[in-house]
Amino acid sequence: MGGTVGLYRDGRxxxxxxxxxARDLPVIGTWGxxxxxxxxxxxxxxxKPVVR
Structure with a gap:
């Protein structure tokens, strides 16, 4: 997908x-x-309205 794939523990x-x-672990997308x-x-x- 691009960008850095980070490993997180307790939200950090x-x-x-x-x-x-990066290839084997599940990916959770986030907003930058x-x-x-x-x-x-x-x-x-x-x-302008925020489109949902």
């Missing part, structure tokens, strides 16, 4: 995953900071 990144771990900024700008700067 412990380390970057190896190529084997840039995505949240774009949503906020659309809603509060451009005054």
């Amino acid at each position: 990144m412990v380390r970057a995953g190896t190529a084997d771990e 900071f840039a995505f949240i900024v774009r949503v906020a700008e659309r809603a509060f700067v451009d005054h």
Whole structure:
């Protein structure tokens, strides 16, 4: 999918995953900071509705 694959414990990144771990472990997607900024700008700067 791209980007860094991290291994997390108790909600904190412990380390970057190896190529084997990235391939074999389940993936949970998250929103990055840039995505949240774009949503906020659309809603509060451009005054456009947030699409669900």
